[in-house]
Amino acid sequence: IVLTQSPATLSLSPGERATLSCRASQSVSGSSLAWYQQKPGQAPRLLIYDVSNRATGIPARFSGSGSGTDFTLTISSLEPEDFAIYYCHQRSNWGGFEFTFGPGTKVDI
Amino acid sequence: EVQLVQSGAELKRPGESLRISCKVSGYSFTNYWINWVRQMPGRGLEWMGRIDPSDSFVFYGSSFQGHVRISVDQSISTAFLQWSNLEASDSATYYCAREVGRLEFDLWGQGTVVSVSS
Numbered sequence: 541i542v543l544t545q546s547p548a549t550l551s552l553s554p555g556e557r558a559t560l561s562c563r564a565s566q567s568v569s570g571s572s573l574a575w576y577q578q579k580p581g582q583a584p585r586l587l588i589y590d591v592s593n594r595a596t597g598i599p600a601r602f603s604g605s606g607s608g609t610d611f612t613l614t615i616s617s618l619e620p621e622d623f624a625i626y627y628c629h630q631r632s633n634w635g636g637f638e639f640t641f642g643p644g645t646k647v648d649i
Numbered sequence: 650e651v652q653l654v655q656s657g658a659e660l661k662r663p664g665e666s667l668r669i670s671c672k673v674s675g676y677s678f679t680n681y682w683i684n685w686v687r688q689m690p691g692r693g694l695e696w697m698g699r700i701d702p703s704d705s706f707v708f709y710g711s712s713f714q715g716h717v718r719i720s721v722d723q724s725i726s727t728a729f730l731q732w733s734n735l736e737a738s739d740s741a742t743y744y745c746a747r748e749v750g751r752l753e754f755d756l757w758g759q760g761t762v763v764s765v766s767s
Contacts (some may be wrong), residue, residue, distance in 0.1 A: 573752075583759060584757060639699070
């Protein structure tokens with residue numbers, strides 16, 4: 541399964557709403573989709589798992605939705621610390637086990 | 650404290666071998682799969698493979714099968730990623746990550762930078 545993220549870059553201002561898309565080439569089974577945030581020089585951080593569940597300590601302004609092949613990460617009101625790269629992540633059991641990451645969406649000011 | 654602590658940066662020459670490590674602390678090592686993820690300079694995340702520390706069963710990503718080896722040492726709660734014949738294209742930051750639930754990686758190491766150059 542190939543993941544495509546759009547847009548590649550999203551230029552917004554603090555306080556604005558960010559909507560990030562992740563599309564899979566085949567239907568993602570069993571709600572196996574997660575989102576991560578990565579800032580420069582840091583390891584990725586888990587934001588959302590099972591499509592829509594926030595990880596421990598993640599603010600409520602982050603939400604995930606979607607099903608099948610189309611998924612969305614929404615940041616309701618951008619804070620200065622939210623400017624980063626966001627990756628979606630899925631698990632596939634098609635033809636053998638594989639994890640895949642999307643290419644990422646950069647949210648910048 | 651629950652954490653994954655990786656070994657330090659490495660500078661190697663093409664053709665050399667290398668093993669980097671990921672030491673687990675704060676939880677039972679054998680309870681969760683450990684994954685390795687590559688990030689080439691300025692690029693995205695690539696899944697390399699995963700290992701079950703309880704029995705050393707490994708899945709490799711199709712792009713990495715045959716090029717790297719993933720292993721664990723239960724006695725020291727440590728996972729390893731190793732190469733027998735490094736190439737310049739192996740220059741990257743490598744992360745280990747704990748896998749929980751269906752697929753999510755909830756805990757990450759700090760990353761190990763590997764530079765391969767003649």
